[in-house]
Amino acid sequence: MNGRPVRVVENLNHALHESMLADSRLYVLGEDIADPYGGAFKATRGLSQANPDRVITTPISENGIVGVAAGLAMAGDAAIVEIMFGDFAGLAFDQLLNFASKSVSMYGRPHPMRLVVRCPSGGSRGYGPTHSQTLLKHFIGIPGLSLFEMSPFHDNRAVLAHMLGLGEPCVFIEDKVLYTRRMAGDGQVDDLFDYGFLGAGDTAPAHVYTEAHGDVDCLIIAPGGMAERALAAMRDLLLRHEISCRLVVPSRLYPVETDALLDAARHAAHVCVVEESTAGGTWGAEVAHVLHERLWGRLRRPVRLVHSADSVIPTAVHLEREILVQADTIVEAVLADLRGEGSPV
């Protein structure tokens, strides 16, 4: 990449433009996505000007929009839906759970459904309890539905193309804070950390390290939206506590990237899974189960889950900060794990 890497939302915007250019049967639907507004987070900027017939700004009808998109997919087209705030995917849950994902297999033979539902997610922006959640845990374990999360390491052009090529509906979690950050570039994160990929595919998990090989004290597994906080924690742990960590950021969250995570976990004394979801039935619990089944007896301690508190996400900045996972939450968790302390319940 030449010069300074682009911001993540620009990369996503380019990905949407390229996808529409590459596939004349791809539609993009969502609320307020047309120009000049270009979507609440500007991910669709310029898209309706370039593709006036296939970018459809819709009424405020999440269930209806996802249904329409599923109808397009059913008929052989492809569709990307932007849910303005991922929290509102709750309104579209029936179409995702009972129609789009089911249609891949419930009619007795495989039927491809090219459908991506984009969910701007996460807190730290003061939007309050119904506009700050990360709903990924609610989409885990639905047959025929894959779950991906945007990351600064994964080019959205490749990830979007991959999801559209899968032939089954995908939910794409996009951390709202990440939109404003820059994509990683040239294999280097900063003065301490480099990054690479655990495999050759476009959506292979990224890993961030001081040294790519050899053993580390702790492996941190985190989705893309948590990468920045995880890196800040890793820096602190290394410089202040001389604790070495490696970070793995999967693009695909479900199904779990079992092989890559197992390989990475074999080179760490401790494993933490970090996510922004609030407590209970988390993605991390699913990842931990996969690792426990295969590595029980080799792990020094159970996989530690780091997630936001069991709470609504408050609006006021000081209250929100207390609830959501911060870099220092991760530092504390890793230190506690290394000290052999159990997880706080």
Added chain:
Amino acid sequence: MTNDLATTIATVPDGTGSGSPPADADLATMLLIRHFELALLDLFARGELHGTTHTCLGQEHVPVALAPLLGERDYVFSNHRGHGHYIARFGDPAGLLAEIMGREGAVCNGVGGSQHIFRDRYLSTGVQGESLPVAAGVALHLKRHEPGALALTYIGDGTWGEGAVYEALNMAALWRLPLLVVVEHNGIAQSTATDANMAGTIGARAAAFGIAHMRVESISPAEIRTVAGPLVDKVRHGAPLVLEFVTNRLGPHSKGDDTRTDAELRRVRAADWHAVYREAPGFAEADSLAAAQVAQLVDEVSARQPAVWSTA
């Protein structure tokens, strides 16, 4: 934007609602559906069917009347009460019975069962109202890529409780989609009478979106085609339509769960097309023929091997 969409409220003017008896082919299909459904209830009563089913007894004339108004490129979305819709479209009671019984030759290899059927451009779903936005999406596809074709979706009066219906009607009107919503208004949603479920009327709800509405009381396929045909043609050119049939649900919601009074059931049975037309010439013979055909079908499909589901 939708002001130029004609809004029609019409009742088919027929004193008895019966019109002339159905043509032979229509009657044969109506009777085939009738005996198919009766056979299912019988199979359940004998413990030979697994799960549940929803029969369309009393509503058979609706899909039979509409069938010739539809072409191969048209999509049909059916619902939980969809056996008549399927048989009227494909004339394939064997594939459907095999699906319901989980036997070889099942349309969906036994995975979907009674209320999740997909074949060519026919698709049913088991969740109320869910099909409307999907049908709107398919209608959008047709409008762009196959102009002239339409998406029909069958719903009941009870379905109007679902928000998805209104989201879809709104988009269909805004985007002038070739969407035909056929309402089989049988006056009862599972066990609850429509007047305890629905405020206002279906016609007024359609009118609120600037969507044309026609209310049909006739049970005569020929008469229904005459009055509905021109409006169905308009659907093909982007004027969505709500076509409401006043009909009767003769049987239980699913199996033996009918809580209606004897008086109510007597009224429903007296209005049934089967009762109305039974004295017509040739009816008795056609009825016996359909009964025998279904009995043979049941024997034949029951003897088949279990369906095989290959997910590869």
